[in-house]
Amino acid sequence: xxxxxxxxxxxxxxxxxxxxxxxxxxxxxxxxxxxxxxxxxxxxxxxxxxxxxxxxxxxxxxxxxxxxxxxxxxxxxxxxxxxxxxxxxxxxxxxxxxxxxxxxxxxxxxxxxxxxxxxxxxxxxxxxxxxxxxxxxxxxxxxxxxxxxxxxxxxxxxxxxxxxxxxxxxxxxxxxxxxxxxxxxxxxxxxxxxxxxxxxxxxxxxxxxxxxxxxxxxxxx
DNA sequence: CCATTAAGATACT
DNA sequence: AGTATCTTAATGG
Numbered sequence: 001x002x003x004x005x006x007x008x009x010x011x012x013x014x015x016x017x018x019x020x021x022x023x024x025x026x027x028x029x030x031x032x033x034x035x036x037x038x039x040x041x042x043x044x045x046x047x048x049x050x051x052x053x054x055x056x057x058x059x060x061x062x063x064x065x066x067x068x069x070x071x072x073x074x075x076x077x078x079x080x081x082x083x084x085x086x087x088x089x090x091x092x093x094x095x096x097x098x099x100x101x102x103x104x105x106x107x108x109x110x111x112x113x114x115x116x117x118x119x120x121x122x123x124x125x126x127x128x129x130x131x132x133x134x135x136x137x138x139x140x141x142x143x144x145x146x147x148x149x150x151x152x153x154x155x156x157x158x159x160x161x162x163x164x165x166x167x168x169x170x171x172x173x174x175x176x177x178x179x180x181x182x183x184x185x186x187x188x189x190x191x192x193x194x195x196x197x198x199x200x201x202x203x204x205x206x207x208x209x210x211x212x213x214x215x216x217x218x219x220x221x
Numbered sequence: 222c223c224a225t226t227a228a229g230a231t232a233c234t
Numbered sequence: 235a236g237t238a239t240c241t242t243a244a245t246g247g
Contacts, residue, residue: 156235179227190236195228211227211244 014112017059021083022128029122034114039105046103052092054113057085061109062170066102073188076163078143079106079170087140090133093119106170156189157197161206163187164216174216 014031022030036059039045045056048068056063063080065088080086080103088101093116122129150159163183168174184194198214201207208215 181227191228192230192237193235195230196235199229209228 018057018083021132023126026122026126026128029118030112030114033118034112036110036112038108038110041105041107041109043105044102045105045111046086046089046099046101048099048102050099052089052097052099052116054115055085055089055093055119056080056103057112057114058082059110059112062106063109063111064104064106066104067100068102074102074186075188076186077101077147078140079166081170085132085136087133087136090119090136106167156187156193157200159187160194160197161201164207164214168216176214176216177212178214179212 014027014034014036018027018030034057035054039061045063046052058080060082063086065077065080065086066074067077068074086101086103089099092099123133150162154162160183163186164176167178168176180194180198181191183189184191187194198207198209202209205217207217
């Protein structure tokens with residue numbers, strides 16, 4: 001079970017955490033109705049078909065948002081990081097449907113949960129909330145289009161490189177402790193193929209690798 | 222030492 | 235690109 005943290009300094013931390021995003025009155029409301037929870041790495045905090053009662057706001061850490069096909073293969077859609085929320089949840093909550101995505105913590109992650117029954121009122125009363133929601137839809141839409149583009153038009157080698165750089169970005173570390181087998185599973189490929197491409201990327205000096213270890217050498221190219 | 226597992230190699234589809 | 239199979243190498247008891 002994930003423990004609920006009852007932090008004494010909770011209002012102050014929260015207020016200072018999100019004051020760059022929301023107006024003071026809204027922060028007060030958030031303080032009032034939201035609940036902070038901390039998850040360790042690898043926890044599923046939302047799954048397909050789950051009822052949506054709260055929307056998440058990331059305080060620290062990162063979350064992978066993905067869909068799942070009939071054979072239970074995951075497809076990574078995007079990562080959520082500090083100050084971000086899941087627009088799929090926003091979408092589901094306004095329509096009062098169940099979740100169409102699965103969300104798993106990439107590392108230890110603190111999340112603020114806000115009951116969805118506030119959404120409608122906040123959309124009307126707070127300009128900063130409306131902007132936040134629209135901005136959120138906007139960035140996710142762009143990311144999804146990019147994800148589809150990568151998936152359909154790019155080679156597996158390019159996708160692998162993006163997968164690795166994205167992962168090292170969210171972890172804030174150019175060194176990844178991960179095996180080829182896990183990468184293959186996450187990209188719906190096979191271990192041999194990933195090993196082959198990894199070898200190629202290593203020869204191109206894009207990364208170094210050892211057992212269960214990959215170091216990304218150049219983020220920008 | 223040995224069992225387990227990661228990753229390289231080769232060949233076929 | 236994916237699968238099957240074999241080999242090599244690292245890791246941890």
